[in-house]
Amino acid sequence: MIPPDADNMFSTATGMKLTVDTDSGKFRIPRLMIHFESFETANDWVFAVAIQESTFNVFEHKTGDENALQRYDFNYHNLFEWDLTVNYHLKPGQGILFRPWLFHSFDMGLVQNFRLLETPTII
Secondary structure, eight states: OOOTTHHHHHHHHHTSOEEEOTTOOEEEOOOSSOBOOOOSSTTEEEEEEESSOEEEEEEEETTSOOBTTTOOOSOTTOGGGEEEEEEEEEOTTOEEEEOTTBEEEEOSSOEEEEEEEEOOOOO
């Protein structure tokens, strides 16, 4: 379920040139474990819309690694190895734009994800 003018909609809202990946618009029930989304480049984005109430949590590993660009070979099931750095409560219809390589989780509810590919501006 990708809106017909999604590229323009997301680009206008963010002020960045974004293309919605064809693998977007899927609904999913989040898993409680910490993870990161698939990504192709460090310029990728994810926009998640809460269909049901949810909390988006961002984590940092106890080693100090903040994202999968730094390191990703961790035990994602052992919460004692992780520090919660921030969380956002999302009501139905609210969304959050984040980098897919952040260690994160959604704690409940149904979300719809859009994978956005940023075209870097060349000056």
